[in-house]
Amino acid sequence: MVKLHTNHGIITLQLDAEKAPLTVKNFL
Incomplete structure (x- = not known):
């Protein structure tokens, strides 16, 4: 599982x- 921290959450x-x-x- 990957968590992306963005400006929108x-x-x-x-x-x-x-x-x-x-x-x-490719993603990692």
């Missing part, structure tokens, strides 16, 4: 490395 993202490993790798 905190956005919490749940990343699933099993379903989208490239997306998770």
Whole structure:
């Protein structure tokens, strides 16, 4: 789980490395 702190609040993202490993790798 990743928390992004923005000017509009905190956005919490749940990343699933099993379903989208490239997306998770690129995001982190």
